[in-house]
Amino acid sequence: MNRRRYRIGTFNLKNLQDPETIFYQRKKYTLEQYKKKIAWSAAQMDRLRADIIGCQEVFSKKALEDVLKKTDGYSVGDLYMAPSSDLQKPDCALVSKLPVQHIEMIEDFPASINAVIPTRTGVRQITKFSRPILKATIDLKGRNIVVYVVHFKSQRPMVPSTEDEMFKDHAIGAMKSSMVRLYEATALRHLIQDDLVKKPYQPLLVLGDFNDDHQTPSRDIILGPEPWALWKESYQRAYYDYRLYSSQAAHLRTVGAQSETTYSFNTKDYSLDDVLVSNHFHFSNPHRIGYVEKTMVFNDHLVDETVEPIAGYDPSSDHGQVVAQIYLERSNARPLTNRDKRKRPPTRLPKPSL
Numbered sequence: 001m002n003r004r005r006y007r008i009g010t011f012n013l014k015n016l017q018d019p020e021t022i023f024y025q026r027k028k029y030t031l032e033q034y035k036k037k038i039a040w041s042a043a044q045m046d047r048l049r050a051d052i053i054g055c056q057e058v059f060s061k062k063a064l065e066d067v068l069k070k071t072d073g074y075s076v077g078d079l080y081m082a083p084s085s086d087l088q089k090p091d092c093a094l095v096s097k098l099p100v101q102h103i104e105m106i107e108d109f110p111a112s113i114n115a116v117i118p119t120r121t122g123v124r125q126i127t128k129f130s131r132p133i134l135k136a137t138i139d140l141k142g143r144n145i146v147v148y149v150v151h152f153k154s155q156r157p158m159v160p161s162t163e164d165e166m167f168k169d170h171a172i173g174a175m176k177s178s179m180v181r182l183y184e185a186t187a188l189r190h191l192i193q194d195d196l197v198k199k200p201y202q203p204l205l206v207l208g209d210f211n212d213d214h215q216t217p218s219r220d221i222i223l224g225p226e227p228w229a230l231w232k233e234s235y236q237r238a239y240y241d242y243r244l245y246s247s248q249a250a251h252l253r254t255v256g257a258q259s260e261t262t263y264s265f266n267t268k269d270y271s272l273d274d275v276l277v278s279n280h281f282h283f284s285n286p287h288r289i290g291y292v293e294k295t296m297v298f299n300d301h302l303v304d305e306t307v308e309p310i311a312g313y314d315p316s317s318d319h320g321q322v323v324a325q326i327y328l329e330r331s332n333a334r335p336l337t338n339r340d341k342r343k344r345p346p347t348r349l350p351k352p353s354l
Contacts (some may be wrong), residue, residue, distance in 0.1 A: 005293070006098075006140065006326050008247075009050035010207040010273050012151070012319035013041055015090065016067070017059035023090075036315040038063070042070035044316075045095075047298060048323050049073065052138065053095040054149035054207025056131075064093055080136060092134040092149040092208075099139040107132040110190045115183040117158075117176050126183055133188065141328065143203070143289075146195055150188060150208035152218070153180040178218075181211060185218035192222070196242050196278065203280035203289065206244060209319060213270050214246065214260075222276065240279050247275040247295045247324035250282050260297055262320035264304040275324040290328040297322055 017023045019034035029037065045053065045067065058064050061081050068074045074095060081093040082105040094103065107128050109115060115126035134149040157173025158180070188206070195204055212218045223246070227239040248260050248271070261269040275295070283291040299320030303310060 003141070004328050006052075006328060007048070007050040007323050008205060008207065008275050008326060009048045009053045009321055009323040010056075010149075010209070010275055011045065011048065011053050011321045012056040012209045012273060012317055013058060013064070013067075014317040014319065015057050015059065016041070016055075016063045018063050021060070023059050033313050033315070034063075036313065038066050038070055040315040041067045041317070044298070044301075044321065046071050046073050048321055050095075050323050051097045052147060052205075052207070054134070054147070055093040055095060056149070056151040056209045057090040058093045059090050061093070064095075068095065080134075082134070089131055090151070091132065092151055094134055094136050094147065094149055096136070096138055100136055101139055101144060102137040104135050105132045106135055106191070109183070109187040110194075112190050113183065113187045115187075117179050118172075126180060129184055129187065130180060135191075140203075145203040145205060148188065148192070148204075148206045148208070150184075150206060150210070152184050152209065152211045153177060154211050181218045182221065185210075185221040189221050189224065192244065193224075193242065200241065204244070204278040206276040208276075209273050211272055213272065214248075214274075219246075240282075240285065242279075244276040244278055245282055247277055247292045247322070248297075250277060250292045261299050261302065262297065262322060263318065264302050266306045267304065273319055273322050275322050277324065277326075281326055289330050290326050293325045293327040295322065295324050 015023055015027070016037070017029065019029050019031045022028045055064065058081065061079070064079060064081070065076045068076050068079055074097070078095050078097055079093065080096060080100050080103045081091065082103055091105070094100070109127055109129070116123040117126060118124075129150075130153040131151045133151075136147045136149075137144050138147055155174070155177060157170050158176040159169050159173035192204060192206070195202065206222065210219060210222070222244060224243040225239060226243065227236040260271045262273040263270045277292060279285050280289050281291055282288060297320055301316045302318070302320055303314070
């Protein structure tokens with residue numbers, strides 16, 4: 001079958017854990033609550049109809065297997081997960097109907113990252129992602145693509161329990177939390193850049209809960225620098241090949257929702273979850289292998305509990321799900337010319353030129 005369309009999604013499962021098993025020090029599901037959560041998660045996964053799904057907040061591989069068993073369109077054999085060393089933190093996982101060639105969990109920042117955050121007495125070194133990221137190589141119609149699944153640090157202020165979480169201390173804690181996300185974004189960008197430089201013909205996707213909205217510094221870091229509109233086309237091409245693009249910006253149309261909201265809290269709507277694509281899938285790239293045909297945001301279950309408190313147990317996720325539908329035009333991009341091969345990302349931003 002000459003299949004052309006593939007769906008790529010991201011799904012924060014909100015603390016998917018076994019029944020009667022503590023998570024985050026004090027919380028746990030009763031067996032009845034667990035059954036409801038598995039049923040809702042399975043039904044929602046079937047709604048996505050995605051060929052590849054990046055999952056976040058997975059405490060238990062067995063619980064995710066139970067979700068897949070309950071679905072109509074997936075099986076346990078579609079699950080790929082490599083548990084991290086910290087069993088107290090949730091992991092990322094991959095559900096793929098396409099063949100997975102390689103999978104690994106990345107906990108440590110690249111050696112090129114020197115990250116520190118301030119403390120009361122000095123600074124503290126940050127050497128790891130707050131939650132390990134998953135990296136996989138997947139076979140898409142005979143062509144390998146790299147897929148990252150990520151879940152960045154939450155926006156909760158990093159304030160020690162001995163301090164008053166108000167005003168000055170709250171401001172410092174929020175600043176530290178933002179710094180961690182910025183470092184995580186920088187570390188991920190370094191990994192992505194290495195991939196795109198070493199294998200420029202290999203498409204790349206990032207599926208995740210970034211815990212920051214569009215057009216924030218951390219999201220911009222992941223996407224990479226954008227060329228100025230006034231620059232010569234040759235300068236611009238050197239940037240485009242190494243940039244990523246939000247599927248919600250690169251798509252031809254958005255369907256399935258009135259907005260791009262994937263999280264609601266305290267009367268505010270956010271778009272924290274996204275599917276990012278490399279230039280191989282951008283419609284404006286004349287040498288693309290495909291393009292994002294449409295983006296779907298599944299957010300009809302979202303409730304802002306600070307405005308509408310929910311009575312009883314709610315098994316749904318507190319995040320919306322994003323699915324990008326990619327239309328694959330060909331499995332291979334046109335080889336670069338010798339002149340193109342000499343092009344590399346500029347080491348510094350050139351001056352604007354007409």
